[in-house]
Amino acid sequence: MKRWVFLMTAIAAAASLGLAQKTKLTIESWRNDDLKIWQNTILPAFMKKYPNIEVVFAPTAPTEYNAVLEAKLKAGTAGDLITCRPFDQSLELFKSKYLDDLTGLKGMDNYSEVAKAAWSTDDGKTTFCVPMASVIHGFLYNKAIFKELGLSEPKTEAEFLAVLEKIKANGKYIPLVMGTKDQWEAATMGYQNIGPTLWNGEVGRKGLISGKEAYNKGGFLRAFEALAKWRPFLGNGYQAQAYPDSQNLFAAGRGAIYPAGSWDIATFRQMNPKLELGAFKPYTFPSLGITQCVIDDHPDIAIGLNAASKNKEAARTFLSWVASDEFAQLYANALPGFFPLANVSYKVDDPVAQQFLSWRKECKTTFRSSYQILSRNANPNNENDLWNASAQVLNGTMTPQQAADFVQSRLASWYAPQKGNK
């Protein structure tokens, strides 16, 4: 008996000694869906390389994350590494001195300016989170239907509308699977999907922020006009068709083309593994002289360093690893549809995800026009206005010009650089 006790004590002591030498890092995150991926794939790979650092992934429910994180940061009990939401939420944390400046971190030069913008100060000089992943917008299509009707992937607006016309004439399938009930698809998968090509991506988006561009002029107005052309091709009763309805319709093979975000790839693979999924990028407008494609490569998730962390050395090591190709490779394949933002080489196994990723090389990239700075005001809120206006354009209750004027006048009502552009 005594010997047993001695043995147990010895083992416990040895174990604690072993642990004591390790630095323990905790990651705060809202991605509780990804718990398994972090525990079984990503973190073991890191800990194999850096045996002295132990990393624990401690997620909270997505809807509670912001509140829980803020409470923990205030109480000083938050983990060493903080998963960052894009734009203002993380900027607030940085301004409140809860996050460290990571501008000089090793590996930070692996990121483009667009990739860093969501986690940088308004002047773009200071970055406080290491970008992890983005989602890319484009179109998914049902290859079997395209084959049956003898269609090919459209590259220009004219081709796109011609394809839709043919599917509609055939009458068997819904040409364009999207509804307006939840409103956000109209703005996110519609307006912000085909729009960047028309407003020349970053040039247009930055122009809005500086006041050089306006929602009711040039590319931003044309994007509403281009969106309005989708209206005849939406399914019966699309006004009351919600996002899950659209997903089910497309997964069941009842629709031909689905305006998508890359996260949908994983959903469709799971809902109907037999679905022959194809993808084409947002089309160009040669009739308007626009042949350069621009994609919406929207930053979604990043990771930062808690300013109150006691293990900053180890945490910075981990963050540099997040910026490496090894992490990119692991993350991209564990979560197809979420694309690492680092300019390092990695290969995605899913062919459709690979296709989305290849557009980064073929096209210029930008992100949603309303996300940086312009949606800071509670009322009127630019993002909400875009949802409403885009949905109304598709419902036929607003003309593109009315929609553009509505969004612009409400932005100009509070945003100083736009004050002159009514």
Added chain:
Amino acid sequence: MNRKPFPWHIVVFLAPAVLIYTAFMIYPLVDSLWLSLNNKASSGAQVFVGLQNYGTLFSAETWSKPFWNALWNNIKFFLIHMLVQNPVGLLLAALLVTRIRGTALYRTLIFTPTILSVVIIGFIWKLILNPVWGVLNPIGINQPFLGLESTALPTLALISVWQNVGIPMMLFLAALIRIPEELMEAARVDGASAWTVFWRIQLPLIFPTVGIVAVLTFVGNFNAFDLIYATQGALAGPNFASDILGTFFFRTFFGYQLQPGDPYMGATVAGVMLLIILVGVLIYLLGWQRRLQNIQF
């Protein structure tokens, strides 16, 4: 002089209710009203601004337009309940009180939706009315009722009526059962038809319940939020056609998506909601209940 001792027992008996009510109802209410009299200074600190928030809510176009829209929608929502839910509830109660076969079964079935979660009700009706695969499609009803500005609000109000009709029915039924049988018998002996008995005897005797049902409907409707949120989301689409005060308050106070929450304006909206409900209840108390007492005595 023989002074009576202080009646401590009254204090002791009142204490639990007063303390709990103060801590969980009165204090939050006063605190919320206080919040509505403050706003954020440019430094981020809270400053007292008096009634300025209320002025903004009623005069600034970006606030007043959605507010009046929500209030008007809320009035329509309430009127549909008053015109459909309560008469139908009364009709059902009048039928059930005649003790036709299967009364207990009908009573239970009609009351069941009331005890279901609103989230489930919203989900079920979204499926039933779905133009893509709703169960009504085979019989030709495949309009996007929840997606058109003209039909969204009436549809939601009728869903709410369907869910809640059991409550007025039960209240009316309880009141009808309490009416002494002799009164009706006497009327029938005098040759009154069932119709006359209902209009001349039963209805006047359940007037107090009619008032209670009306005021419950009023308070419930002007506090409503959950059904709209569950079926239409916080943006209460399309184009805010189904936005009522509850959803307007929710968006303002808690924010939505990229829209940051504004606790001060949110508390202001809540203050106006309180005022509306207060006025409604006062009208009921002074205008209806008092007159009833006069009749009864």
